[in-house]
Amino acid sequence: MSWTRRSVGLLVAAAMGTSVAACTADSGGGGASCVAQYTYRDITYQDAGDVKFTPGKKLGVATEPPCEDTGDRGEGEEPAGSTGTAYVVDGISPEVAIAVGDTPETARLFAVSSDSEFSPEVQKLIDNS
Structure with missing residues (x-):
């Protein structure tokens, strides 16, 4: 070779x-650390992957929770999270899925997940992508 x-x-x-x-x-018996997710209006959405969808109107600001898997923070220091613009996903309620990105064209699909499964509406988008 x-x-x-x-x-x-x-x-x-x-x-x-x-x-x-x-x-x-993580070693504490919890779930995965640093999973791509955003929170908008107290709802947490997980990255649905590379999915084709039609973004709609701007909703507001979504917040990405900070990744705390390194333990590098100083005492009393709060972890920094980032933000992105949330958009409606055409044909799906914002309670089920949102798009997040700098522009509608660059936004990714994030959806509510229950036991690692997405709603039928979101799963249909995934299957058709």
């Missing part, structure tokens, strides 16, 4: 390991 081929294989393996480590179950 050539040095180049071996190096590429190691880089791919390292990248896969990093992406898996970025979202793993």
